[in-house]
Amino acid sequence: MKSLLAEVNISEGRDLDLVEKVKAALLEKEDVRVIDLDSDKDHNRTVFTYIGEPEAILESTKRLAAKAVELIDMTKHEGSHPRMGAVDVVPFIPVKNVTNEEAVEIAKDFGKFLGKLGVPVYYYEDAATRPERKNLVKIRKGQYEALEEKMKKEEWEPDEGPHAFVPKSGATVTGVRFPLVAFNVNLRTDDIEIGKKIVKAIRGAKGGYKNVRSIALRLEEKNMIQVSMNLVNYEETPIPRVLETIRSEARRYGVIIAGAELIGPVPLMALEEVLKHYLQVHDFSMEQIYY
Amino acid sequence: MKSLLAEVNISEGRDLDLVEKVKAALLEKEDVRVIDLDSDKDHNRTVFTYIGEPEAILESTKRLAAKAVELIDMTKHEGSHPRMGAVDVVPFIPVKNVTNEEAVEIAKDFGKFLGKLGVPVYYYEDAATRPERKNLVKIRKGQYEALEEKMKKEEWEPDEGPHAFVPKSGATVTGVRFPLVAFNVNLRTDDIEIGKKIVKAIRGAKGGYKNVRSIALRLEEKNMIQVSMNLVNYEETPIPRVLETIRSEARRYGVIIAGAELIGPVPLMALEEVLKHYLQVHDFSMEQIYY
DSSP: OOEEEEEEEESOSSOHHHHHHHHHHHTSSSOOEEEEEEEETTTTEEEEEEEEOHHHHHHHHHHHHHHHHHHOOGGGOOOSSOOOBSEEEEEEEEEESOOHHHHHHHHHHHHHHHHHTTOOEEEEETTOSSGGGSOHHHHTTTHHHHHHHHTTSGGGOOSBSOSSOOTTTBOEEEEEOOOOEEEEEEESOOOHHHHHHHHHHHBGGGTSBTTEEEEEEEETTTTEEEEEEEESOTTTSOHHHHHHHHHHHHHTTTOOEEEEEEESOEEGGGGHHHHHHHHOOTTOOGGGEEO | OOEEEEEEEESOSSOHHHHHHHHHHHTSSSOOEEEEEEEETTTTEEEEEEEEOHHHHHHHHHHHHHHHHHHOOGGGOOOSSOOOBSEEEEEEEEEESOOHHHHHHHHHHHHHHHHHTTOOEEEEETTOSSGGGSOHHHHTTTHHHHHHHHTTSGGGOOSBSOSSOOTTTBOEEEEEOOOOEEEEEEESOOOHHHHHHHHHHHBGGGTSBTTEEEEEEEETTTTEEEEEEEESOTTTSOHHHHHHHHHHHHHHTTOOEEEEEEESOEEGGGGHHHHHHHHOOTTOOGGGEEO
16 A cells, blocks of 8 residues: 655644634545644644645545635734645655655646646655756745745746736745654753753754754753754664664763653554664664554 | 454465465455465464454355365364464454454354354454453364363353364354464573573563563574563553563663564554654554554
């Protein structure tokens, strides 16, 4: 069986009636399984995460997006999370028996659909058409408010849809990326400087692991410091390697790990290295797992 | 979705044409997923392991068993593994959203079916009708060869089927048990005495963990000692607790763990404590995992 994940970010997290209507459009036909649905009032943003056969994911994502584009008016949007469109970002994530190429085809089919609906579309990550469009942060720089000026430049001509600013919908970014693992480690200290030193040791940008994005946070209630991470490629940079590096760096300062958190959906395959590392089962195959 | 596992042990592991016919009967109709199929020539035994919705498992197990009873003649059976019937042992194992009570109903429906086919049936483990029938080893004591005399005693009247020895089929044991985890730990030593001391420390029968069955073996090729285990209840006695006890006991003798093996099918839920223990993710829910 093939399995593709979609993680659709729409710019509405306060009007839950609207979110319900978008969800109803998502679930109208095909057999997809919603594994997470998170509306955030501060961000004014909802993330739909669902999984299924690639064709079912494509068709249900089209319905979801059409409904969101119909109901959301970006000219009135306020929220603390960076955004540039009603349907803001739509990564497709290969989970099982789906190649990156197949997922890129799905993303481009979806992009063409949105373009025909009149929404400017940019392809990012593994679907990017230019190197400077790989990174979401670069595409979204300046956010919705900067989009009108930005789109006048040749370098920000959209990949699909109208070559002009559309106030109501803004623009959408879609593409293909590896499954993220959101992993936080809580340290038995209230010294943020120790947290910052550890972050410096592990994050790719600072000489650490290529696929680790990380910041240090203060957890006021727990009186602890958290190393908050996105692991963007658990194959190249497995969870236990990062955890043990944090443990080792923390030890330099006499600090131990109080606990950790895996946040939101976690791909089963990201657990392979956890088992192999800690149980020392060198020849274990994930095919042995049943559920 | 409900998910029930069946692990059917039949007394034929040499005639692979016969095994193919039995497999074809299993797969004739319902939607079951074979996760392991192992024929052993020395044991002269085949184990079918498959998973699916409870009703599909019941119906396909009936077909498999009827075909095995038709084709296997126990009067001619030889093999090194203990056995007493053509269809020897059939545990049903609840995996997901199936209660023990539901699984016992399935086992009893299957037992009645085999009884009507003319096979004497004993219920064991969680389907046992008498305390002395909980344990497979006790029911099977003396094996096929002792069955004729044994069945003359009131205490070994079968739970279903004819109250008399049936030479061709022998008798079948069926019931419900918790998923097993077969886990072996290899020690960087060739001293079997150290292995035996560790086994004594961990196995339930000797004051160790209630749900650990274990022996120490010599691995000639690797020049190591193996602590070979069946963990019969990973909820009560989780894998990491057992592994860390072995590590600690081995350390007393200056011995470290070279590697470990999870053998055959492993239930996803058995990995929950592995993640919680080693990643320290105290609040993790297995519902977060997608595949």
